[in-house]
Amino acid sequence: MASPFTIYPSIPSSMLKTPTKTHFSFLKTKPTFNHIKKRTLVLNSVLPTETDPNIPQTVQRFWQWMKDEGVVSAKTPVKPGVVPEGLGLVATRGIGRNEVVLEVPKKFWINPDAVASSEIGSICSGLKPWISVALFLLKERFKGEESKWKYYFDVLPEGTNSTIYWSEEELLEIQGTQLLSTTLGVKEYVQNEFLKVEKEVILPNKQLFPFPLTMDDFFWAFGILRSRAFSRLRNQNLVVIPFADLINHSAKVTSEDHAHEVRGPAGLFSWDYLFQLRSPLSLKAGEQVYIQYDLNKSNADMALDYGFIESSSDRDAFTLTLEISESDEFFGDKLDIAESNGLGESAYFDIKYGQSLPTAMLPYLRLVALGGSDAFLLESIFRNSIWGFLELPVSRANEELICRVVRNACKSALSGYHTTIEEDEKLKEEGNPSPRLEMAIGIRTGEKRVLQQIDDIFKERESELDFLEYYQERRLKDLGLVGEQGDIIFWEPK
Numbered sequence: 001m002a003s004p005f006t007i008y009p010s011i012p013s014s015m016l017k018t019p020t021k022t023h024f025s026f027l028k029t030k031p032t033f034n035h036i037k038k039r040t041l042v043l044n045s046v047l048p049t050e051t052d053p054n055i056p057q058t059v060q061r062f063w064q065w066m067k068d069e070g071v072v073s074a075k076t077p078v079k080p081g082v083v084p085e086g087l088g089l090v091a092t093r094g095i096g097r098n099e100v101v102l103e104v105p106k107k108f109w110i111n112p113d114a115v116a117s118s119e120i121g122s123i124c125s126g127l128k129p130w131i132s133v134a135l136f137l138l139k140e141r142f143k144g145e146e147s148k149w150k151y152y153f154d155v156l157p158e159g160t161n162s163t164i165y166w167s168e169e170e171l172l173e174i175q176g177t178q179l180l181s182t183t184l185g186v187k188e189y190v191q192n193e194f195l196k197v198e199k200e201v202i203l204p205n206k207q208l209f210p211f212p213l214t215m216d217d218f219f220w221a222f223g224i225l226r227s228r229a230f231s232r233l234r235n236q237n238l239v240v241i242p243f244a245d246l247i248n249h250s251a252k253v254t255s256e257d258h259a260h261e262v263r264g265p266a267g268l269f270s271w272d273y274l275f276q277l278r279s280p281l282s283l284k285a286g287e288q289v290y291i292q293y294d295l296n297k298s299n300a301d302m303a304l305d306y307g308f309i310e311s312s313s314d315r316d317a318f319t320l321t322l323e324i325s326e327s328d329e330f331f332g333d334k335l336d337i338a339e340s341n342g343l344g345e346s347a348y349f350d351i352k353y354g355q356s357l358p359t360a361m362l363p364y365l366r367l368v369a370l371g372g373s374d375a376f377l378l379e380s381i382f383r384n385s386i387w388g389f390l391e392l393p394v395s396r397a398n399e400e401l402i403c404r405v406v407r408n409a410c411k412s413a414l415s416g417y418h419t420t421i422e423e424d425e426k427l428k429e430e431g432n433p434s435p436r437l438e439m440a441i442g443i444r445t446g447e448k449r450v451l452q453q454i455d456d457i458f459k460e461r462e463s464e465l466d467f468l469e470y471y472q473e474r475r476l477k478d479l480g481l482v483g484e485q486g487d488i489i490f491w492e493p494k
């Protein structure tokens with residue numbers, strides 16, 4: 001039977017979200033900037049700067065610069081180290097929980113204000129903030145020795161494992177996933193933005209960009225911002241903070257409130273805004289300082305933004321997109337009801353593994369499916385109470401329809417993956433997959449698990465259809481016309 005409403009199991013929600021708190025590196029497959037130096041790091045151990053002769057010279061020079069500028073002093077309880085995540089910050093002594101680990105004065109921040117007061121400020125004023133900061137990063141990087149941030153650029157990675165940098169072959173490993181469509185959507189968006197800014201800003205201002213600036217370079221800058229920029233600070237929505245951006249993420253940290261903008265001494269005689277980072281955990285000397293990047297991000301968001309995922313299923317998620325069809329004969333009434341309840345013609349529901357369905361999902365589903373003999377509920381006299389009615393089953397036909405449509409959508413989405421959960425688990429057990437393959441397996445397993453969970457919920461509901469209480473019975477009960485056992489109470493004249 002043709003479905004009266006539409007469910008898109010594969011429309012990505014994260015594309016619609018703006019970048020939230022971000023952090024760190026990437027792995028560009030084809031670097032085109034000739035002057036970009038390869039960053040070589042020794043992995044697998046925690047080796048703090050001064051005791052490790054293998055620490056890259058670039059990192060040592062960066063650290064010396066931070067000392068010379070007074071950002072780092074003998075009191076600073078961390079230093080850069082080579083860690084499994086690339087570079088990271090390592091405690092040089094015991095650090096208490098909530099103790100300040102670093103403070104970086106505003107003059108080192110890279111944000112739209114820094115762009116505005118730079119030589120490209122006037123031509124960037126009308127641009128989206130992230131694009132102006134991306135151009136600034138590219139310009140400063142090109143300046144090399146001339147750039148105030150030259151030592152910082154030397155320690156920036158060439159890329160991360162974000163899916164925006166995956167080859168076509170690597171992307172095949174996530175076929176059928178929402179992450180794939182999000183990744184392709186984001187890539188297309190960045191490409192279009194590049195073509196636009198190239199035509200309108202870069203090419204007409206050759207004197208300010210006297211170097212070849214390619215799409216790959218723009219993707220590099222985008223990836224740096226997506227993985228390293230801090231947001232949600234009091235006055236800052238997009239700011240890259242050298243030194244602070246060396247901090248890695250750990251799932252062990254379960255709070256997010258580590259970064260603050262404070263006023264304080266910034267040099268011998270000056271006072272300025274400082275970006276301050278506190279350690280969420282207490283640490284021993286030699287241990288790495290971690291923060292929590294973002295508790296709300298799904299594993300797909302993490303893969304796209306940072307190029308890694310968490311192994312636990314807590315971040316597995318799937319977004320169901322529901323839509324009131326324009327061809328629905330009750331379109332206007334349904335839209336009005338949806339809008340009065342904070343929703344719209346389309347609604348996105350992020351469903352997380354192990355968690356119950358979002359509260360508005362069932363009412364919205366019932367609304368979209370409403371029709372036939374239930375359509376009287378759409379009449380305007382019920383407008384103030386309809387959402388309350390929809391929070392509970394309306395009729396058997398309506399409830400049966402939502403179960404059927406959701407289950408079909410789950411089955412159809414599940415058939416789009418090229419492996420089963422069992423095959424993925426076997427692959428994980430079998431070998432030592434590369435970081436990207438491991439992410440791909442984790443993402444597709446996670447999405448399938450959530451789809452399976454949604455299907456199970458509606459399967460169970462389907463089996464209860466005969467026992468649920470529907471609108472008419474509730475109404476009769478409210479009027480005192482039905483007994484607790486469901487027997488009809490007739491009015492009998494005395």
Ligand SMILES: C[S@@+](CC[C@H](N)C(=O)[O-])C[C@H]1O[C@@H](n2cnc3c(N)ncnc32)[C@H](O)[C@@H]1O
Nearest residue numbers: 023024025085086087227245246248249306308
């Ligand atoms: C803000 S940077 C942190 C510094 C970075 N490790 C570096 O070498 O420059 C964020 C990047 O670090 C890496 N990273 C951070 N936490 C990680 C984790 N828990 N597992 C794997 N990679 C991580 C990812 O490449 C991420 O994009």
